[in-house]
Each structure stands twice: as C-alpha cells, then as structure tokens.
Amino acid sequence: MTEAGAGQKMRVEHLGMVFQRDGGAVSALEDINLDVSAGEFVCIVGPSGCGKSTLLNVLAGFLSSTSGSVTIDGEAVTGPDPRRILVFQERGVFPWLTVEGNIGFGLSKLSRAEREARIAHYVQTVRLQGFEKAYPADLSGGMKQRLQVARALAVNPDILYLDEPFGALDSITRVIMRGELLRIWQTERRTILFVTHDIDEAVQLADRVIVLSSRPARIKEILAIDIPHPRNISSPRYLELRDELLTQIGLAYEV
Amino acid sequence: MKLPVWLRPLLFIAVLLALWQVAIDRHPGQLLPGPIGVAKGILDLLQHGLLLKYVVASLFRVTWGFGLAVVVAIPLGLMLGWHRRGQMAAYPIVQLFRPISPLAWIPLAILWFGVSDLAAIFLIFVGCFFPLLLTAMSAVHNIPAVYVNAGRNFGLSSSAFVSRVLYPAVIPQLLTGLRLTLGIAWLVVVAAEMISVNSGLGFLIVDARNAGNRYDLVVAGMVLIGAIGLMLDLAMRSLERVRSFHWSISED
Amino acid sequence: MNSVAKPRRWEAFFWPAIAAAVLLAVWHYSVVLTGTKIFPSPTNVKTGVIELLHKNVLWADIGDSLRRVAVGFGAAVLVGIPVGLWLGWSAKANQVVNPTLQILRPISPIAWIPVAIIFFGVGDRAAIFLIFLASFFPIVLACVSGVSSVSPVLRSAGCNFGLSSTQLLRRVIFPAALPQILVGVRVALGIAWLVVVAAEMIAVDSGLGYLVIDSRNSGKRYDLVVAAMLMIGIIGLVLDFSVRRVERIKSVRWGFRNAS
Numbered sequence A: 001m002t003e004a005g006a007g008q009k010m011r012v013e014h015l016g017m018v019f020q021r022d023g024g025a026v027s028a029l030e031d032i033n034l035d036v037s038a039g040e041f042v043c044i045v046g047p048s049g050c051g052k053s054t055l056l057n058v059l060a061g062f063l064s065s066t067s068g069s070v071t072i073d074g075e076a077v078t079g080p081d082p083r084r085i086l087v088f089q090e091r092g093v094f095p096w097l098t099v100e101g102n103i104g105f106g107l108s109k110l111s112r113a114e115r116e117a118r119i120a121h122y123v124q125t126v127r128l129q130g131f132e133k134a135y136p137a138d139l140s141g142g143m144k145q146r147l148q149v150a151r152a153l154a155v156n157p158d159i160l161y162l163d164e165p166f167g168a169l170d171s172i173t174r175v176i177m178r179g180e181l182l183r184i185w186q187t188e189r190r191t192i193l194f195v196t197h198d199i200d201e202a203v204q205l206a207d208r209v210i211v212l213s214s215r216p217a218r219i220k221e222i223l224a225i226d227i228p229h230p231r232n233i234s235s236p237r238y239l240e241l242r243d244e245l246l247t248q249i250g251l252a253y254e255v
Numbered sequence B: 001m002k003l004p005v006w007l008r009p010l011l012f013i014a015v016l017l018a019l020w021q022v023a024i025d026r027h028p029g030q031l032l033p034g035p036i037g038v039a040k041g042i043l044d045l046l047q048h049g050l051l052l053k054y055v056v057a058s059l060f061r062v063t064w065g066f067g068l069a070v071v072v073a074i075p076l077g078l079m080l081g082w083h084r085r086g087q088m089a090a091y092p093i094v095q096l097f098r099p100i101s102p103l104a105w106i107p108l109a110i111l112w113f114g115v116s117d118l119a120a121i122f123l124i125f126v127g128c129f130f131p132l133l134l135t136a137m138s139a140v141h142n143i144p145a146v147y148v149n150a151g152r153n154f155g156l157s158s159s160a161f162v163s164r165v166l167y168p169a170v171i172p173q174l175l176t177g178l179r180l181t182l183g184i185a186w187l188v189v190v191a192a193e194m195i196s197v198n199s200g201l202g203f204l205i206v207d208a209r210n211a212g213n214r215y216d217l218v219v220a221g222m223v224l225i226g227a228i229g230l231m232l233d234l235a236m237r238s239l240e241r242v243r244s245f246h247w248s249i250s251e252d
Numbered sequence C: 001m002n003s004v005a006k007p008r009r010w011e012a013f014f015w016p017a018i019a020a021a022v023l024l025a026v027w028h029y030s031v032v033l034t035g036t037k038i039f040p041s042p043t044n045v046k047t048g049v050i051e052l053l054h055k056n057v058l059w060a061d062i063g064d065s066l067r068r069v070a071v072g073f074g075a076a077v078l079v080g081i082p083v084g085l086w087l088g089w090s091a092k093a094n095q096v097v098n099p100t101l102q103i104l105r106p107i108s109p110i111a112w113i114p115v116a117i118i119f120f121g122v123g124d125r126a127a128i129f130l131i132f133l134a135s136f137f138p139i140v141l142a143c144v145s146g147v148s149s150v151s152p153v154l155r156s157a158g159c160n161f162g163l164s165s166t167q168l169l170r171r172v173i174f175p176a177a178l179p180q181i182l183v184g185v186r187v188a189l190g191i192a193w194l195v196v197v198a199a200e201m202i203a204v205d206s207g208l209g210y211l212v213i214d215s216r217n218s219g220k221r222y223d224l225v226v227a228a229m230l231m232i233g234i235i236g237l238v239l240d241f242s243v244r245r246v247e248r249i250k251s252v253r254w255g256f257r258n259a260s
Ligand SMILES: Nc1ncnc2c1ncn2[C@@H]1O[C@H](COP(=O)(O)OP(=O)(O)O)[C@@H](O)[C@H]1O
Pocket: A019, A020, A021, A026, A028, A046, A047, A048, A049, A050, A051, A052, A053, A054, A055, A215
C-alpha cells in the first residue's frame, strides 16, 4: 500500500509474540507485516483481547517480540525511547504532579526558560489554560487524556502510540477529543498509531485502518480511507467504508 | 551457582545464624547466647514443661483480652459509625485515649485488679479496644453511598439491611483491623507479663534475666514470641483470603 | 455516608462537648459515690497537672520522651525507607530477605529490653534502640508493599521518557509509593509512642513512662499517674495529627481515598 522510500518511518516484519503463562503458551501476535510512512495516521482495530495492546507495547519497545523485527528509521527497536511515546487508556498521568509538572516530566534536560515555554505551548495546544497548577484528581477524564497527549507531545516524539485513549470517556467527550486530536495531528504532523475498538473512530481519523483478526492477531485487511478532512460522516463514501470495516469484523447489518 | 528459589531465604537465615554464632564464639564471657545456646534453652524449657505452660498462659490472656475487646468494640463502633452524631461525639475522646500506651494503664490495672491474670487481660483489652473502635467506625464511614442506596432501593428491612449490606460491606476492612490489633495484643501481653504477673512468655524473659542472667532463656523467649506472633498473623491473613471476604472497596 | 440529615456546624463542637461532660461526670460521681481515697477525681487530676507543671518535672519528662522518639524514630525513617525501597524494587532481594523480616517483626519490641540492656546498659540508648526496632519494621514493610503496588502503567510511562533506573526510582516509584509509605510512617510513629512509654517504665529513669510508674511507686500518687496518662494521650494525638497534616499535602493527597 505505502510506497517504501524517503517517507518511510516504520517497518514491521513477520512479528510474532507468544506469552508463556502457567506452563501453557498463549500466542498473541502472528506474522504481522506493516509499513508506516512518516506523518501517517494509522488506526488499528480488532476484537477485544486480540492483541492490540500487545502490538503497541512491542512497537514501543516495552515488550520484546518472540519473532520478527521492528525497525524505525532503519534502526531496530530494542527498548522504550522518548522519540516514541505511548499514551495509555487511563491512569497514565502522574497523580502527584500538577498539569505543568506532568507536561514537563520529560523535559528535565532543557533549560528552565525553554522548559517553561514548551509547557506553556502544550497547555495551549490541548486547551488546558487555567489548569496549569491543578492536580489530576481535580481534572475530568477527558482533560486527563489531553494532559497525557500533551505530556507525550512535549518531548517532541516522532511517533505517538495511542492505546484506546478515549475508550474510558463518554461518547460526547469522545467526539470532541477526536476533533482535538485531528487538529493537533494536522498542526504537529507526527506519525500516529491509534488503537481503538470503535469503527467510527477509525474511519473518522485514519489514513489507513488495519483490521486484526481475533487472537492470535493477524492482519486481516488494510483499508485506506480516501476521504479528505474534514470528513462528512453522512457521505456515501464514509458509510461505504464503515460498512466495509464492519463486514471485515463480521458485524455487518446485525443491529 | 544457581540456587533453587525456595532455598535462598533459608540460606540467608542460615548465614545470619552462623554469623551470630561466630560472633558469640569470638567473645567468650559474653552474656548473650549463640543460636545453639538458644536451641538448648528451648529444649530446657520443653523438658521442664515450662514452654507449654507459658505459651498457654500468654495465649489465654490474649484470647480473653482480645476477644472481649472485639465483642464490645466492634458493635459499639459500628453503631457509632452509623449515627453520625454518635461518631462526632465519640471521636475526639477515642482519639485522646488511643495513643495512651496500654502499659501506662498498668498502675490502674494493678489498683483495680491486683497482680493477676485479670490485670493483664484488662491491659490487653484496653490496648485493643480503641484501635478496634476506630476501625469499626471508619469501616462504616467508608461504605460507598451507592451500596446503602441500592440496599434501600430493594426495600430491605433494617435487620436484612444490616446482615445483607452493612455486614458484608464492612467485613474486609474489619478483618484487616482485627489482624493489626491482634498484633498489638501480642505486643501488650508480653509487656504486661513483664510487669504484672508471674507466668507467660513476658514473665519468662524478665524472670530468666533477673534470676541468674539466663540469657539463653531470654532469647529463647523472644524466639517463641516471634514464632507465635508470626503464626497469629498468618492465621488472620488466611482469614482475609477467604473468598467471600476477599473483595475490597479500593479495587474499584 | 450517614443515616440522617447532614449535621450542622455547631454540632461538631456540641456533641463532643456533651460526651466529654458525661464522661467527666461519670468519673467524678463514681469517685464520690465509692468514696475511694486512692483513685483521683477529675479535680484531683487537675491539681496534679498544675503541680507537675509547677515543679518543672513534666517539661523535663516530656522533653526526654520526645527526644528518644525523635532519635529512634528518625533513625528508623532514615534507614527504613531506603531499605524498603530497595527491597520493593528488587524482587530477588525481597525474596531472600522478606522471610527474615517476617520472623523478626512480631517479636514485641518490649521483649528486646533485656538484650537492649546488655548492649547499651540502662539508659537513653537502650530506649532509643527499642524505639528504632519498633518503628523500623512497619516502615520497611510499608515501603515494600507501596513500591510493589505502583501501577505498571506509571512505571511504563516513566520508562518511556528515557529515565535511568535511579531517576525512575526517584521520580516515579518513590512519589507513587509515597502515600502508602506515609501511612506506614504514621503507624510506626504511633507504635514508637506506645513503646517509648513502655521502655521508660522498665529501662530508664526519666520520661513520661517513668513518671507514671514512679508516681505510683513513690507514694501512690494516682492523681499524678492519671495526669501523666493524660499528657501521654495529648502528645500522641498531636504527633498523629502532624503526620496527618503531611498526608493532606496536594502531591500525596491523591493516594488517600477519604481525602478531598
Ligand atoms: N504478560 C502477559 N502474559 C500472558 N498473556 C498475556 C500478557 N499480556 C497479554 N496477554 C494475553 O494476550 C492477549 C492479548 O492481550 P491484549 O494485547 O491486551 O489485547 P487487546 O489490547 O487487544 O484487548 C490476551 O488474551 C491476554 O490474555
């Protein structure tokens, strides 16, 4: 699908992951092959428990795969790295730090002035003005997720991994957050890999949607979403792609 | 060298014991016994039938003191916790009494009960009563309002409400409180026996020291106190692990 | 959660005052009715307190007790927290050392008194050693369980920003475990306060515990006994209250379910 070459960011080849548990072996990922180009927005969908989080954790370097390889900019991934940040579904912010403290967490190498400028910029970006001194306990779920995104963006990563970042939010907040994320993506131009189990979310956000099978996760289908932003969610093309995805997951016309 | 996992802590203990023995051997004339001396001391106690007698005496006092405190403090605490004004009234007084070391009650205990088992039991009772009262009050206080409302919603009678909502909701916290308090009881009985009675493991320690500096028996007494304390703690923990008690509010 | 309507503001003072008044009345009248000459009435205790204050004994004894707690408990905090963090951090070390800790912990600190006297003689240092022992184990165990219950998500998040192990320990693990560590510290301080009084009754000849036992032994001054007990209660309450203040600080408050 993607053209290898100057724009290529990440290459995943024959990736496999087998967990050893209580003597038995659980296979979570099987022969995943994927190329991602720089600045691309890729959504990964699949049934719950299929291995989506495992995939992101391998890509981010938190888990090492049992077979295959992940290379980013031609370099093999061997561990976590601030050039690629993983955003968790919930409880990922540090509850003992203020909003400012969280955003500045990865910036201890910068000078004080630079750090403060960076923090101020990302407070603006995720629209948390007025909450700089607040602790996470006093923020709503949506604000905490925006804070996590800001903390990630502040260290200037090339790649952002998001693991169902809006999964714990109510549906209205979720729609608002999608808009915010798109706006940030369009201004900041990072490569984003976004795991979700929400089909609409995938079709609204992604350049490409990767559909995983149930466990062990294999790539079942890769679907390019060729609708320009802002997307009209009642256009025939949108509905067509959405139905296509639902069919892939095996849920079409069931409700 | 690869040791099996279960062996490592045992080896660590063995090394500590060996170091202890070596240190003692290098300073002859030392009052403190080595582990071998302590083992002999324990055997000595066994042969004279004192070991069982003293262990039983200490456990007897703990059982009565702790048991009485549980029977009085838990219902009282639950009741006070449920009625907010009751809690308000009792809280400052309980908070004032709680940090008074149970041992500071010794003069009063002897005044009221003489030098006897009753005095020791009273001290244990005092030592356990206030922590248990606080535990029970805060256990009720921490029941999430949703449970209470759900219980009311289903129209339970008050007795059904107590047995089906209140009781199961406070049990996990109460069990933790009971375990910690039993630890306090075990601490107090030893201290009480050192001062106000003439049997039990605490008495063994003071007596062995005063009557002829038998430090092997002193340390034997300490080892027994540690071992029994550990067993009491493990027994309470296994109670906490019983399935139907196992959930806890903090698990979401 | 409560059974009736939310109490009003004045009730926060009214009900405790009523309860205290009832308690004092019961105490007073039971002394009067039984006609005891030995057990003091509240008025006797008040006179006792005033007498102690005038003789300056009280201040010296309070100072001694507090100093012993400060040194013994302070040393336990300084040694116990690093040891506990290390054990919580390294599963292997914990596996090896934990059983030993579990065996030593239930030995009543009081039972160490004879051994403490061998090592340090009758005096301050014996008492301080006992307080150290009594507060060391709860602090270490609180740290171990605090560190091992730090959410893996927070650990991963920390790793992701390129922290070294020591940075991770200082910037993520320690603050995340701090609420639990503080609970352990508060519990340990309570135990230290119980133990200092006990140690002073047996192993030294100054401090509040000594005041209690001495007032009884030299002339059955039970008014002074109760006065000293009251002081012990009040100071223990103040100590507990000051640690609770620390728990209220914003960067740890998130860890306490009932706060905020
Ligand atoms: N550390 C692990 N050890 C053993 N099995 C695991 C581990 N992590 C995940 N799994 C298993 O791998 C499968 C995929 O998990 P996950 O990636 O979390 O799914 P998803 O995020 O798609 O819901 C699950 O069946 C889970 O039980």
